[in-house]
Amino acid sequence: MCRALAYLGQPVLLDDLLYKPDSSLIRQAYLPQMLSTLSLGGFGMLAWDPASFDPGTPFTYRSVALPIFDANLRGMAQKIRTSCLLAHVRGVPHHGRVTLSEHNLHPFRFDGVKLALAHNGDLAHFAQMRYALVEHIRPELAVHIHGNTDTEWIYALFLSQLDDPGRISDYDAVIRAMGQTLRILRLARERSGIRISSAVNLFIGDGTQLFAVRFTFDFGCYPTDDLARVHESNLAFLSLWYTSGREYGFYDDEWKMIGGSASADSVLVASEPLTRDVSAWREVPEYSMLYVRRENGVPRMGVVELDA
Amino acid sequence: MDYRHRLVGLLRSNPLFQDLDLDEIAGIAQQMRPADFAAGATLFRQGAPADHALLLAGGSVAISTRLPGDERVRLAEVGPGELVGEIALSPHGTHSATATAMTPVSGFVLDNADFESLRTQYRPAAFKVLLRLSLLLCARLRRISEGLAATLAEGADAARPAATPPPKGYPTRCSAECRRLLPILPFFQGFAAEEIDELVACSLQWSLPRGHVLFVEGEPAASCFITVRGAVQVAVQRGEQRSRLALLGPGRLFGELPLLDGGPRSATVQVREDALLLELGRDAFDRLSRGGTRTAFKVLEAVNRNLVAAQQRAIAHQASLVAGTLRGG
Numbered sequence: 232m233c234r235a236l237a238y239l240g241q242p243v244l245l246d247d248l249l250y251k252p253d254s255s256l257i258r259q260a261y262l263p264q265m266l267s268t269l270s271l272g273g274f275g276m277l278a279w280d281p282a283s284f285d286p287g288t289p290f291t292y293r294s295v296a297l298p299i300f301d302a303n304l305r306g307m308a309q310k311i312r313t314s315c316l317l318a319h320v321r322g323v324p325h326h327g328r329v330t331l332s333e334h335n336l337h338p339f340r341f342d343g344v345k346l347a348l349a350h351n352g353d354l355a356h357f358a359q360m361r362y363a364l365v366e367h368i369r370p371e372l373a374v375h376i377h378g379n380t381d382t383e384w385i386y387a388l389f390l391s392q393l394d395d396p397g398r399i400s401d402y403d404a405v406i407r408a409m410g411q412t413l414r415i416l417r418l419a420r421e422r423s424g425i426r427i428s429s430a431v432n433l434f435i436g437d438g439t440q441l442f443a444v445r446f447t448f449d450f451g452c453y454p455t456d457d458l459a460r461v462h463e464s465n466l467a468f469l470s471l472w473y474t475s476g477r478e479y480g481f482y483d484d485e486w487k488m489i490g491g492s493a494s495a496d497s498v499l500v501a502s503e504p505l506t507r508d509v510s511a512w513r514e515v516p517e518y519s520m521l522y523v524r525r526e527n528g529v530p531r532m533g534v535v536e537l538d539a
Numbered sequence: 540m541d542y543r544h545r546l547v548g549l550l551r552s553n554p555l556f557q558d559l560d561l562d563e564i565a566g567i568a569q570q571m572r573p574a575d576f577a578a579g580a581t582l583f584r585q586g587a588p589a590d591h592a593l594l595l596a597g598g599s600v601a602i603s604t605r606l607p608g609d610e611r612v613r614l615a616e617v618g619p620g621e622l623v624g625e626i627a628l629s630p631h632g633t634h635s636a637t638a639t640a641m642t643p644v645s646g647f648v649l650d651n652a653d654f655e656s657l658r659t660q661y662r663p664a665a666f667k668v669l670l671r672l673s674l675l676l677c678a679r680l681r682r683i684s685e686g687l688a689a690t691l692a693e694g695a696d697a698a699r700p701a702a703t704p705p706p707k708g709y710p711t712r713c714s715a716e717c718r719r720l721l722p723i724l725p726f727f728q729g730f731a732a733e734e735i736d737e738l739v740a741c742s743l744q745w746s747l748p749r750g751h752v753l754f755v756e757g758e759p760a761a762s763c764f765i766t767v768r769g770a771v772q773v774a775v776q777r778g779e780q781r782s783r784l785a786l787l788g789p790g791r792l793f794g795e796l797p798l799l800d801g802g803p804r805s806a807t808v809q810v811r812e813d814a815l816l817l818e819l820g821r822d823a824f825d826r827l828s829r830g831g832t833r834t835a836f837k838v839l840e841a842v843n844r845n846l847v848a849a850q851q852r853a854i855a856h857q858a859s860l861v862a863g864t865l866r867g868g
Contacts, residue, residue, distance in 0.1 A: 455716075458720065461723055482609075489608065495607070510585040511605050511608075
């Protein structure tokens with residue numbers, strides 16, 4: 232399983248999100264608190280910086296190197312501030328069918344498209360259902376699929392449900408597109424006879440809005456042929472946490488959001504909290520989508536249930 | 540000697556220890572030690588391992604929960620005679636809130652390790668306390684779900700959904716295939732094979748499709764359930780409005796509150812993903828959870844683990860709604 236984080240709010244140094252907290256994303260890559268094992272397949276991130284040239288286009292970094300040993304990433308993290316970040320540590324299963332490649336690193340963002348997406352989870356037996364999705368993916372988007380992950384197909388399928396993925400989409404259009412995406416995936420799984428729990432926790436952003444999906448198809452339907460191989464993720468709903476406030480930083484000896492949540496303008500979402508003290512974090516409810524949209528320039532956060 | 544006398548008096552008047560005889564009270568008192576805290580001191584912190592409970596003898600303690608944005612919501616204020624941090628009486632728990640001394644506080648500490656020694660020796664005193672703990676947790680959960688339902692009821696159609704008629708052919712006896720799955724489930728953690736068999740012998744099996752409404756809030760109850768495979772959703776619902784309390788996957792117990800406290804169903808349960816369930820009737824549940832046997836200890840501990848987790852979820856949900864951090868729409 233992977234680990235991921237998303238941030239939207241006041242500009243912060245990447246270092247403060249990726250490295251400094253006591254359970255930062257980079258530390259989670261080798262010492263996760265809420266997973267027993269994590270085998271690494273690389274790191275990727277998209278960081279939007281409003282002060283940069285062409286602020287609507289994010290800074291992009293991907294490397295199959297282990298992030299803890301990646302001096303380039305560390306160096307950049309100490310220099311770049313971001314107002315919106317999608318970052319992802321890829322976890323891969325232990326078998327020879329996995330392709331370690333930059334093409335398979337999240338977050339995905341096709342050329343000419345605004346929304347980017349990272350995935351924490353795994354669609355079981357994806358090879359069996361993949362081609363049932365083709366009819367739902369627009370050809371002009373399908374040509375951008377270069378890797379062989381389930382995530383890139385989910386991304387293309389999701390974009391295909393939007394009227395114009397080349398423009399910033401309204402938050403309600405994004406929510407509708409996600410609902411439709413999940414319904415198509417559920418139907419494709421049913422037609423292929425796939426009834427094993429499959430998590431699709433998604434992190435989606437375009438620099439101005441943020442969306443986080445906590446969803447598992449057939450949750451609780453673990454494989455029954457070999458019980459010794461039932462994985463923790465088959466028995467527990469894959470985690471997704473968030474926290475919010477006016478400002479993120481190091482206060483009173485801990486990394487946290489301050490300033491209250493009622494007028495929050497910064498939101499942090501992650502596979503697991505960035506701090507070992509999880510008391511100021513909340514779980515995104517299961518089968519739900521957290522959104523952060525701007526209303527008259529002010530971020531507004533909410534949660535909608537996904538019925539798919 | 541003086542403090543022992545005072546301690547025994549406090550224990551006897553606390554509801555958690557009300558079923559214990561004098562010898563048992565004295566045995567518990569022997570495990571406890573006096574402790575004092577200055578005003579402003581943190582007695583325990585939300586999220587920290589629950590390694591001790593504190594029986595208050597003097598002073599006042601605020602119970603609060605933390606929210607995103609570093610805000611705090613005060614859940615309660617407690618004083619002399621009350622036990623705080625009682626989650627420590629259930630193994631491997633974490634505190635669901637923070638306790639802070641509002642004035643100088645004095646009290647008596649019961650360490651988890653000391654109570655565990657009574658538990659692991661299957662002492663009747665520990666059993667009686669665990670049974671009372673389950674009732675305490677039930678009462679709290681009912682208060683929280685009633686509070687959530689009240690927020691929904693404002694301006695909403697008070698109609699509740701109807702239960703789905705049972706499918707033909709069910710329930711059946713627990714099959715060998717279903718029995719094979721049980722040891723990997725969290726509920727049966729620590730159970731020996733023969734203890735699982737004892738529970739299975741008085742259980743029935745259901746296989747229910749997604750969307751099936753198993754039971755509805757307010758109904759009388761005759762049984763509880765364990766999810767073996769798949770998942771169910773626990774919610775309070777008024778008309779189109781719904782507040783989900785929990786999503787319970789494999790190895791989770793639900794519907795046990797009425798069997799413990801005699802009340803009606805506290806929430807509505809609907810199958811979220813095709814589910815295989817074990818049903819345990821009231822008589823069997825009473826026999827298994829109150830008999831004072833080793834199996835009863837394990838069932839009661841599993842019940843309390845489940846209730847503690849439910850309480851943590853409910854408090855987090857309630858606090859989020861209070862602070863307005865989750866808005867629908």
